[in-house]
Amino acid sequence: MGYFTPVMIACSVIISVASGLLTTWTIDTREGIRIGYQVIFGFGMELGQQQAGLAAQAVLPKEDAATGVNLKFFRQTLGGAVFIAVAQNILNNRLADNLTNLDLPGLDPEAIINTGATDLRSIVPVQYLEKVPVGYNVALTDVFWVAVGASCLSLMGAALTEWKSVKGIRGGAKGGL
Numbered sequence: 080m081g082y083f084t085p086v087m088i089a090c091s092v093i094i095s096v097a098s099g100l101l102t103t104w105t106i107d108t109r110e111g112i113r114i115g116y117q118v119i120f121g122f123g124m125e126l127g128q129q130q131a132g133l134a135a136q137a138v139l140p141k142e143d144a145a146t147g148v149n150l151k152f153f154r155q156t157l158g159g160a161v162f163i164a165v166a167q168n169i170l171n172n173r174l175a176d177n178l179t180n181l182d183l184p185g186l187d188p189e190a191i192i193n194t195g196a197t198d199l200r201s202i203v204p205v206q207y208l209e210k211v212p213v214g215y216n217v218a219l220t221d222v223f224w225v226a227v228g229a230s231c232l233s234l235m236g237a238a239l240t241e242w243k244s245v246k247g248i249r250g251g252a253k254g255g256l
Contacts, residue, residue, distance in 0.1 A: 081246035083130045083137065087237035090127025091230060097123055098226035104219070106212045127237075131155075137245050162229065166222045173221045177214035183207050 080086075097120035104113065135147030171192050178188040186207060194202050196215055203211050 081244040082242055083133045084240045084242045087127050087130045087240055090123050091234035091237045093123030093126065094120055094230040095227065095234065098223055098230050101223040102220050102227060106216050134240055137243050138241050166225055169225060170218050170222050173218035174214055177217050181210050181214055183210060
């Protein structure tokens, strides 16, 4: 095909749809559906993972291509670090709110947050084990909405990317390919 822009747009569309599908999870969602949605999301991410670096090499002058690729990696790493912190903050705050609203006497939301989802049975009384995962599910869904927003915003960047074919570029005046 030779053009990277359509792949970037496809990536943004696929991850937007996939992250939207992730928001539909409930505590009763079958494992196959959970895995399938994550596979779609991962496919979309991997489809566009290197496209911005390719765009920088194809569009920028040869002397600026390395800087463009490095800026792409920097933004990608910084974005991941920032959004992990945002997602963790949303998860912790929403989970604490949800557990408080469930009115579970004698249950400390902070203890549940610090314990994590895999060890719930060790600190949650048996009579509350059905209610706590509901609180987790609502909090996790809110985190997935952040992914929906970010992936939808990525469509704007992909759509504004210059359409340039990489076919025939051999390190000429523009591009470092």
